[in-house]
Amino acid sequence: MGQQNALHRRVRPGAVTLKHVAERAGVAPITVSRAINTPSSVSASLRAQIEEAVAELGYVPNRVAGMLASAHSRIVPVIVPSLSNAVFIEVIQGVQTVLEAEGYQLLLGNTQYDLDRETELVSTLLGWSPAGIIVAGLRHAERTEALLRGCNRPVVEVMEAGRPIDMNVGLSHLKAGAMMGRHLIERGYRRIGFVGGRLEADYRAMQRYRGLDRALAEAGLARRPPFEHPDSSSPEVGGRELLAVLRQAPELDALFFANDDLAVGALLCAAREGIAVPKRVAIAGFNGFGIGALTSPALTTIVSPRRDIGEIAARKLLARVAGSPAGPARVDVGCRLAVREST
Amino acid sequence: MGQQNALHRRVRPGAVTLKHVAERAGVAPITVSRAINTPSSVSASLRAQIEEAVAELGYVPNRVAGMLASAHSRIVPVIVPSLSNAVFIEVIQGVQTVLEAEGYQLLLGNTQYDLDRETELVSTLLGWSPAGIIVAGLRHAERTEALLRGCNRPVVEVMEAGRPIDMNVGLSHLKAGAMMGRHLIERGYRRIGFVGGRLEADYRAMQRYRGLDRALAEAGLARRPPFEHPDSSSPEVGGRELLAVLRQAPELDALFFANDDLAVGALLCAAREGIAVPKRVAIAGFNGFGIGALTSPALTTIVSPRRDIGEIAARKLLARVAGSPAGPARVDVGCRLAVREST
DNA sequence: AACAATGATGGTTGCGCTACCATGGTCGGG
DNA sequence: CCCGACCATGGTAGCGCAACCATCATTGTT
CATH class of the missing domain: 3.40.50.2300 (Response regulator)
Structure with a gap:
């Protein structure tokens, strides 16, 4: 601060402005402005002259000034x-x-x-x-x-x-959650859990949980609070959470993960640990990332048109x-x- | 264009400026400017007065004007x-x-x-x-x-x-490629291929190929042109390329993919198709994305501190x-x- | 042929802010 | 008690551009 260095100088030396271009082209500054912004409003001959001057001088319009003048950026x-x-x-x-x-x-x-x-x-x-x-x-x-x-x-x-x-x-993330909930129920899963990260912050994930919860309620199935973890979502976290949740609630037969990052991690972890999916536990995600289609088993998910x-x-x-x-x-x-x- | 709409008006109605704040606070505009940009240069009492006026009026400094005036953004x-x-x-x-x-x-x-x-x-x-x-x-x-x-x-x-x-x-992507090349050679692989996408555009990937090529030359092993594909990299493409390359050049015993997106896709595809990795063919990537550590087998890669x-x-x-x-x-x-x- | 309508060009002004310099007031040392 | 150093504050000018309106030339119209 305070310190006066080259970048804080009022006038940047050698800066080429509209005016310079105008002089070079032998026209008024405003005409150059028009040639640049609304070329159709300037005659072809002047335009060519101006374009030449712009190229020769290496003029780069100062958008900041333009913005201030026009109150529009x-x-x-x-x-x-x-x-x-x-x-x-x-x-x-x-x-x-x-x-x-x-x-x-x-x-x-x-x-x-x-x-x-x-x-x-x-x-x-x-x-x-x-x-x-x-x-x-x-x-x-x-x-x-x-x-x-x-x-x-x-x-x-x-x-x-x-x-x-x-x-x-x-x-509607609520609808999306309910859609997945109904799918899982229809598939015959009865003990369905939700796994998410930082749900107080990511309230859209929370909405998906609520959707699931609603579907469970409609079907008269047991509802559970979501499983949360403090880190931001990643495949690593998904894998860890899968193991933690199954240890904590081994009765679960399906897990709806808040997003595909988590779900794919869970899927890979299951493969590595020999947990049969969907036999032991079904896994679902949300987003529709391409990689979900490639895992074995491929991931059931909700595709959003991001x-x-x-x-x-x-x-x-x-x-x-x-x-x-x-x-x-x-x-x-x-x-x-x-x-x-x-x- | 041409059409005059609300957003193109010269003066945005109701815009609160420095001047308004200055009047409200009973000081000069420049003092308000200082209170905002270099608070230490304004006395505490004035500063408090100004801050109050700012809050009351809901003043948002116009950075564009500041930028133009100071030639520094x-x-x-x-x-x-x-x-x-x-x-x-x-x-x-x-x-x-x-x-x-x-x-x-x-x-x-x-x-x-x-x-x-x-x-x-x-x-x-x-x-x-x-x-x-x-x-x-x-x-x-x-x-x-x-x-x-x-x-x-x-x-x-x-x-x-x-x-x-x-x-x-x-x-140095050249060094990175050579590093991976030497690793593969050291592991006993002798017929090593490179798979990338749009190498004429992504010349950093091309550098990695050149590094591999150099390592192969140093070891006196057969060098091959890279396998290319026209789409941008993704796991899907990686899987497809794995199959295509193995069909085209079944003698290869190791594949260095230009990046982890491709490599992970290849790994997942191999798992699905029953191609033994690294037994049938070794697979390596570049980047060090987290997911590479989770696949089975886990992906050998080069971790860059992105x-x-x-x-x-x-x-x-x-x-x-x-x-x-x-x-x-x-x-x-x-x-x-x-x-x-x-x- | 006279006039309006249209299009191309230029002069002037000001967008909101900060750099620069000037001013006046406070303080400590001689 | 005076002078210079220093600090807080203010006045002025201008950053580079586009809006606005005026001007002039050109064209079409009756």
Whole structure:
């Protein structure tokens, strides 16, 4: 701090600006601006002249200045609770595909499943005058919600279906959990447990548990609290949990894991330990990661259209920015049960 | 375009600015600026007054304006060739951990292994007046290199060790490939093949192949061109490739896969198809993803410190921004052979 | 032929903030 | 008790660009 170094200088030496290009091309700065932003509004001959000057000088437009002048940026922050979880990566990929095609930039925020961190991020990122904002989840701190509500920009809440601040793209995790619960019951399993990690933070996993619980209740079967572990989900943890749960509750004949990372780990661990799946215990996951289809036995899971969520969210956001119809405020992308060998 | 909608208005209605806070607090705007950016330079009483005004008005500083005024932003673009590959995700995570702790924001760029796309991205992202820039790889288009060289900001090239534009954090993929090659030879394998995807694009994988090739040459063993496939790497592709390669070249007794995604897929496929690993064919990977330790047999691989690469890169970049010593321009983080059951 | 409609170009202004310099007040040493 | 050092605060200017409106040339219309 305080220390005056080269990067904090007011004027970056040698910076080429619009003005320089304009002088070189013999036109007014505004014309250069137009040649860059709305080429169709400049005559072909001038445009060629300007493009030449741009190339010669190596001009790179200062987006920051443009943004300040127009109060409109091509930045879209995406706020997710975690990057370790591949689900969010795929959503981000979907968003990015759409954004980059339209010349927008993705600004990444990671809350680590902390609602206060989320407030902080939203506040900071709104300072970038973003075109809109994409946030994972429908539950936020009060202040976060106030910020999002008052920011006067398109806001898309993704991952779960529900009542959004502005727009929403996701699926019902409750339904997904119930769907898996009914499948397991239909298959003849009667003592079904749920294994998840940090359920107080990952409330979408908790919703899946609730769905399972509801299915169990409907069928008049024994309901159990979920098995939790403190670490973030990974195959390693899944394997460890499988052993721990079977030791603790050997009567269980089916386990619904909160996600495929855990479930695949459990499957591999079972193979290694000689635990017969699904004979001794059935194993199910959630997500539909490709690897689940390759294990032996292959994993029964619920496939969610993760990439689609990102793409749809980005498209709705951009539609609103452009003022074109964005379609319904709420999109339920649904999910699909993939029955394989592990149940 | 052309269409005038709410988001393109010059003045965003109801936007609270520094000035409003200053009026409310009864001080000059510059004092509010200082209270926010360098709180220690404002007396405690004024600071409290200002903080109150900020809270009352719900003021969110406009970073864009600040950036323009100071020609210095807290943005760091990270340009990677792919998000599908978990390696880059972990590097990004490492970068983000460090950046967020210092109040910096990560701007994500994805080249899809396309050098022209990279040039475009670098050009665009430099328009954000970033504090510095992190790019995967040492090979760039000429214009990209010119831009990076001339941008007068810290540039960190990550993933591979070599001669950087500015700074470099990575490892030698050639050495890594040779390390695995020597391991396989030492284990008694004599007919060793390499399986990768899109090697013309993923030249780091190609380097690993070259390392293997060198080890084979040193040992006087038969060298073969790599087996390639056109899709991006995934476990599914790895399984398919295992079968295809064994059909095409049944004499092979060991396969070095370009990465763990492929190798794990091959391992799972082998288990399913009853191909004995390592008896019929040994399988090795590269990366050291956790799941490789869980398969049966467990995967022999080379563990690269991916997260460290991101963290070190971000720290070096921030050190340079702050003007403090950033350490050596080149950091070779090395890698480690993890010998497990699959070889 | 006169005029409106359209399109291309330029001048001026200000986005919100911070660098820079100036000012005035407080304090300790001589 | 005065002077210079130092700190807290304020005034001014300008970062680079695009919105807005004005101007001028061109075209089509009656």
